[in-house]
Amino acid sequence: MFALSLFAIGLNAQESEYKVFYFSGSPKIVEKGKEISVKRDTYLNSKASIKLPANSYLVLTNKNEVPMGISNPGTYSIADLNKIYENVGNSNLTQEFFDYIANNMIQENEKARRSGGVYRAVGDILVAPFDEAVLLIDSLTLSWKNPKQKKLYLKVYNPGNWELIYNIPTTDSTYTLYYEPQKFIKGREYAWTVYHGEDHPQQGTILRVFTFADDTWKENFNNKLKVIKESGENVEINKIKTLRLYLDNNIYPLSESE
Structure with missing residues (x-):
């Protein structure tokens, strides 16, 4: 001993x-x-x-x-x-100092996603959310590049069987999806993209996935939040620890969850 x-x-x-x-x-x-x-x-x-x-x-x-x-x-x-x-x-x-650290964490996380190949196609027009986004709320605003307001088709798929859930013609560059029990199952990944044609995109087209978090996932996540809040450490440090938890779990959007 x-x-x-x-x-x-x-x-x-x-x-x-x-x-x-x-x-x-x-x-x-x-x-x-x-x-x-x-x-x-x-x-x-x-x-x-x-x-x-x-x-x-x-x-x-x-x-x-x-x-x-x-x-x-x-x-x-x-x-x-x-x-x-x-x-x-x-x-x-000051709070500004901690905000500076937090903003850098968000920006550098985004840079790492880009350099790591998440945005991997030349000419990829998808903007937000990032790939594998997890939603704590029941809505999701998708955005993409369409400066000339061309007619495109927003497509949302169930990757399990590649059922086409949405095939929406649009000349905009954003669209807000809402959780609908008859269309989505919480805890399951769904894929989305925009394409110039009404038919299925050609092979190699980039799709990103998102998930509406289910109750079990939210409970586990909230338990981790509770541990941070009850740690008794500096309030500003706890805010940064909370941000780290959101980044680690791909929560989107951060503005809704902080």
Whole structure:
């Protein structure tokens, strides 16, 4: 028992005060010349460094739960992080500062989606929502590019059997769908796209999927929210943790859920 305690103390001594709170893209931890994938809620080794490639974003917190976002590509040692935190400071952190971190998380998450191949077709005209969106509400506004107001067909499919649920002619660039029990089943994925013809799109046409969350999914999600709210930590930190939960679960739209 005594030897085990000494070993545990030795491990703790190797940890820095910095913990990975959030990341998008593919940042790496460099330890002893080896690159290791970043993991959430883990402390950085005091001798490690962070390697941040292009189109990546990293949010760390220190022992005082102060967040710091890094977006400039490069390699950062613990000494570098200390200097950055000296500029941030541990006091007088305004709501604007936390809003800045939150907005960067949203923007960098979007960049990571684009660079990661979610928007993978040249000429893809679909705008929103992003692929695999999960809805906590019973409506969804779809949008796409149509600057010349051409006649297009909005198509919504059940991917299970490729039943065509909607085939709506439109010259607009937005359309709001509403949950209808006779057309949709909550918890099931549905696919949508816009196409220039009334018939089925040609092979290779991009479709995105969305899901109206069912009661079981919402209950599990709300339980996670409850844990954050009851953690007793800084209110602004809890807001960012809540945002992280929404981003992790592909909730759309964020403006309706924050």
